[in-house]
Amino acid sequence: MNSEIEIYQINKVVPKLSKWFNNEKLICSQILINYLNLEEKVGDVNYYDLANKCKNLKTFKTNFAQMKNLGEKNHGKIFEVNKDKIQLWKPIEKDIYREFTKYKKSKGYNN
Incomplete structure (x- = not known):
């Protein structure tokens, strides 16, 4: 099952997701x-x-790093990189x- 740190991360991230999708100004x-x-366009996504898609974000590298690591001071673990x-x-x-499905509906995208 999930370790204590993983459970902590899950409980940290899940409540944030709707906020993230409702505030597109946030870097995360x-x-x-x-x-x-x-992912919807091409399937597998590489770094x-x-x-390149986030090249307008000056702090992409550091913010992405926080989104792929388990840690107390991260944004929350979202990604796994292999x-x-x-x-x-x-x-x-x-x-x-x-949450992405809700986001797309709110923006008028069809599934």
Whole structure:
């Protein structure tokens, strides 16, 4: 099952997700939304494509690092990175897709 630190991260991130999708000005929101849009378009997302999509964010590298690591002072773990391939962190993947679906509906996108 999940370790104590993983449970802490899940409880930290899940309540933030709706806020992130409702406030696109947040850097973590932009990174996550860009990732999800890329994933819908191309399937597998690699680090370089996401970094390119987020090139307008001066602090992309440091913010992305906080979104892929377990830690007390991070934004919350969102991503899992294997070599250059980025995936959503499995314990919160369904929560992210649920909030992304709500976000797209609020923006008038069709599924």
